[in-house]
Amino acid sequence: MKIVIYQTSDLHGYVYPTNYVTEKPLGILKIGSYILNDEKNYDVALKIDCGDLVQGSALTHYLSKKDIKENPIIKCLEMIGYNAYVLGNHEFNYGLDYLKTAYEKVSNKVLNANIEGLPFHSKPYEIFDFNGFKIGCIGLTTSFIPNWEQEKNIKDIKFLNPVESYRKYENELKEKSDMIIVCYHGGFEKSLDEKMTPTEKLTKENQGSELLETFDSIDIVLSGHQHRSFITKINNVICTQPMHNGETFTKIVLDTESKEINYELISVSNLQEKINSNLESIFTDLETELQKYLDREIGNFDKDMILDDIFEARLKGHPFINFLHQVQLDVSNADFSVLSLFDSAIGFKQNVSIRDVLINYPYPNTIKVLKITGEKLKEAIEKSATYFVIENGKIEINEEFLVPKIQNYNYDTFGGLTYEVDLTRDFGDRVVSMKKNGKDIKLQDYYTVVLNNYRASNTAIYPCYENAECVKEINMDVSELIIEYLQKNHSVKLIENSNYIFKY
Structure with a gap:
């Protein structure tokens, strides 16, 4: 008997093969159409999604504003025939009511061994019996979610340690299964080899390596969260x-007679299938609505500001x-603004639509205002400045930000x-000047700084914000704040000169 296992993760609501600017080789419709054709080549199929499914695209942003009774993305995966779902950290971004609407109808398929207090039923694992060959699948989600998520979106929910949660069910899985698959919305914190050398700060955000080091009962780890794209063997x-x-x-094929296992990571760019019309019909009317919504003009600038080279x-x-700093400072009245330029950013032409905003800022971050000293601000700039290194007289990106x-x-x-x-100076000693209104910023004085909730909470990367007093929270998505700013001001004059200089 040949069993095929398909795994998706971090789909982030990308349905059509587009980012709503241009066509891209990606999306649920392309993957689903392939699976429905390809599974016919095998005796049985097991289809698993490992989280971050219903948030992250222009489509999911639009859905979050509508009073929907059934999430069309889940409906699509059900038509594809998915057997199991694991929750990701971004599933909580739109609140518990939205989460419940999305997953309640498929709650009997939600695998969840380490989250307590969800607004619907779930089970820690499922034993799939394929003609006597039994595959045990356990669902685990990164327990680091409280470090990022707004408190109101995870009220009365507990996120338990995935490693200890697996330990709780290990014996049951071993007794009932011929094969154990860990379906984990989390990544690997160490190198993908037998040495398992730490590759990031061991905060418990990603515990894939720890699972492998702690237990010898696991046959397959289907992971997500880190957006890394790999398939390999670690200690078999x-x-x-x-x-x-x-x-x-992911596609894994298991021959239960020969015990041979073949595995591959399939790129959507290599798929030749036409999109299945039944799958696409789920979204046809919604897509028409979405396009009208995205094309709504909300403001304009005095000239284009396109990002031709994001590194530059x-x-x-x-x-x-x-x-972007202008928007954050305006809405918060903070002294300083902190922000990251996302890889998806392309800038704005003179006339701006909702589509343009959501492409440039696709994440549902809110913002916080923290009270910090000038010294802590300097620490933050020093940390950020480690992004650049000089190699052979040329500025490059520090490998730590790439690997x-x-x-x-x-x-x-x-x-x-x-x-x-x-x-040219050493890390931690690179900032040579910080001024506000032409005057030096005093290291011992207190200031307010506005930044998104992810950066304010995830202090493993920027410890300078740890335990900082939060003086204000603005619980609107940054994308909504940008839209509101443009609608209010309508015509905006660009600030062309940069406020920072990197010398080398």
């Missing part, structure tokens, strides 16, 4: 993680970055001040 355990937005997905923009500044996963989002720019950084 198949470990895989698809790329986000449905760019790649991060290094030298850009009017688009200035504008084991790309982390451009951990490079921040700072608004509301002017600052200079000397890249």
Whole structure:
């Protein structure tokens, strides 16, 4: 008997093969159409999604504003025939009511061994019996969610340690299963080899390696969360993680007679299938509505501010970055603004639509205002400045921001001040000037700084914000704040000059 296992993860609501600017080889419709054809080549199929499914695209943003009775993305996966779902951290972004609406109808398929207090029923694991061959699948989700998520979105919910949760069910899974699959919305915190050398700070955000080090009962780890795109064997355990937005997905084929296992990560760019018309019909009317919504013009600038080179923009500044700081400072009245330029950012043309905003800022971050000293601000700029290194006389990105996963989002720019950084100096001693209104910022004085909730909470990367007093929370998505700012001001004049200089 041949069993095929398909895994998706971090689809982030990307349905059509587009980012709503241009066509892209990605998305649920392309993957689902392939699976429905390909599964006919095998005796049985097991289809698993490992989380971050219903948030992250222009479509999911639009759905979050509507009073929907059934989430069409889940409906689509049900038509594809998914057997199991694991919750990701972004499933909580739109609140518990939205989460319940999305997953309640498929709650009997939600695998969840380490989250207590969900607004619907779930089970820790499922034993899938394929003609006597039994595969045990346990669902685990990163327990780091309280470090990012707004408290109101996870009220009365407990996130338990995935490693201890697996330990709780290990014997049951071993007794009932011929094979154990860990379906984990979390990644690997150590190198993908037998050495398992730490590749990030061991905060318990990602515990895939710890699971492998602690237990010898696991046969396959289907992971997610880190957006890394790999499939490999570590100590004879198949470990895989698809790329986000449905760019790649996992396929594993098990022959129960020969015991042979073949595995691959399939790139959507290589698929030839036409999109299944039944799957697409779920979204046809919704897509028409969405396009009208996205094309609604909300404001304009005095000239274009397109990001032709995002690396250069991060290094030298850009009017688009200035504008984002302008919005955050305006809504918060903080002294300083902190923000990351996302890889999806493309900038704005003169006339701006809702589509343009959501492409440039696709995440449902809210913002907080913290009270910190000038010294802590300097620490933050110093940390951010480690993003750049000089190699052979040329500025490059520090490998620590690229391996084991790309982390451009951990490079921040700072608004509301002017600052200079000397890249020829050692890490931690690169900031040579910080001024506000032409005067030096005093290291012992207190200031307010506005930044998104992710950066304010995830202090493992920027410990300078740890235990800082939160003086204000603005619980609107940053994308909504940008839309509101443009609608209010309508015509906006660009700030062209950069407020920071990197010397080298």
